[in-house]
Amino acid sequence: MDIITYSDEQLAGQRLMVGFEGTELNQDLEFLIDEIKVGGIILFARNLTNPRQIKDLCLSAQEYARSRGQPPLLIAIDQEGGQVARLRKPFTQFAGNPDMEGRPDAERFAQITAAELAEVGINMNMAPVLDIAFNGSESIMAGRSFGNDPLWVADLGAAVIEHLQKNGIMSVAKHFPGIGRTTLDSHLDRPDLDIDLNTLKTTDLLPFEAAIQSKVAGIMLAHIRCQKLDAQWPASLSPLIAGDLLRNRMGFDGIVLTDDLDMGAIKKHYDIKSAIHQILLADIDMALICHSRPDIENAFNEILNSQANSQTLKTKGEESVRRIQALKRKYL
Template identity: 65%
Template sequence: MNITEFTLEQLAGQRIMAGFEGTELNSELKFLIDTVKIGGLILFSGNLSDPEQIKELCSSTQAYAASCGQPPLFIAIDQEGGEVARLKKPFTQFPGNPYIKSEKDAEEFAVISAKELSGVRINMNMAPVMDVAYRGVESVIKGRAFGDNPAWVSKMGITVIKHLQGNGIMAVAKHFPGIGRTTLDSHIDMPFLEVDSEALFAFDLPPFEAAIRNGVAGIMLSHILYSGIDTEWPASLSPVIAKDLLRAKMGFDGLVMTDDLDMGSIAGRYDIKTIIKQILLADIDLVLICHKGPWIENAFDEILRSIGTSRAVAGAGMESVSRIMRQKKNFLF
């Protein structure tokens, strides 16, 4: 599909990845596709019952998108193994990243997960976690991280990326630029870290650098405010972190997405107009809103208004949709 032929509504909608309620192609989901023209869906436990239901949900959703003249949808899930695994039995249950002890373990997780995800028509995994669990603190990510050594996290993470993507599933490295030093849960409130870029490059960023070198499809931004880098905005709303650090300095030209904007660290502090303004300034491609509510449609309206009134925003928006469509062509067409 040629994005120069997209309507403004399509250019706006492709930037949104949304959650929804239900286990089938219902009126809510149809509205997200035919009116909001979303670029992707994220699935949670409430959307899932058994393999046949999941496959039917994903297949019917893609068929409906096609019937509306829409590109294929990203259909994403958090399937890290261990603490965060939306797919339950009969899908293979893995103990999680802290229990991966070799490249063989990482490869086995990725290959089996990719086969099971593709079998039910899910095409994106919000994994691997590339955060390094910082030594000496009760890291919020300790139970989900590969460990506390950047080289080890890099090695295990890129093994997972290679074998997910080599088997047709887009990988998303998270949570940039690293939440391993954090003890406060951003689902509830916004953590603040005074760490500067030198410290990040020494410890937190090597796994993300490795992910970029190995062609990871996407990178998810954290909701943490890194005051040593940007004193005002958390990573998910920060042009300094997303545009200057991740894109310009580290050279990442894949998908950049926010973490869930419904989390307390964001939803409890900012209005949707401010959020979208910052996301567009930061060249972030995908806005992740995981729960039903007015924010999904409001985000669409605000993106649509912005690209329709600002030439600069419209130009950056075309670049974002180009990146989105490049990954869709790589994995979905």
């Protein structure tokens, strides 16, 4: 399908990546694919029992999308290794990023993980974590980060990206512009960070620059408010951070995703319509909504209405869908 032939509903739905309940193609998932026309789905423990079931789920979802005239689905998962690994045994279990001793470890993790994801029909990994654990064990990312040295994190992160993608799995680096300095969990509330751009450039942003050079497929935005970059909006809703810094200054032309909009950092401060409107203004390609179906429907309707009422937002939306489509053509 070419974007020229996309309906307004498809242009809206392609910009959503969503979670769902169940372990098979059910009415809930069919509704999301057929009516909301989602661009992607993300899998959690609640969707997974064993390799055969996961493969059946992914294949049946893709087949259903095809049968309904929809583009192929991005099918994502958080498989970082260590603390955050949705796929349990018999899938290979890794100690996690803090235990990696060099590029060979990173390459091995990426190669094995890519093969196992591809075998069951998953095509995108929400990894690697590129946050730098500056505060040691106090950092919210201490158990998930490669470490506290920006160049080390950049090197191992680039190795993971390159070897995931060389083996057919899209990599999404996270959480831009970096949440390793914080101690507040954005699942619970919105962290604030009082740091200037020059400091970020020489530290937190270095791994993301390496990721961009490695042609990472996607970058996920953090729900963190960097007050010296944007005093009002968290990165995941910020035109200054997502649009100006990541797109314009750093030159990233892959897809930009939010972290889960169901997290406390967003839900405690913004309603879904306000959040979606900001996302559309900020050149963010995909909104990630992992749990709440009412929020998914409301987000879809907000994108649809915004496209209808603003030529600027419709044009931005078409550019986003072109980026999503280019990724699907390359990998799917």
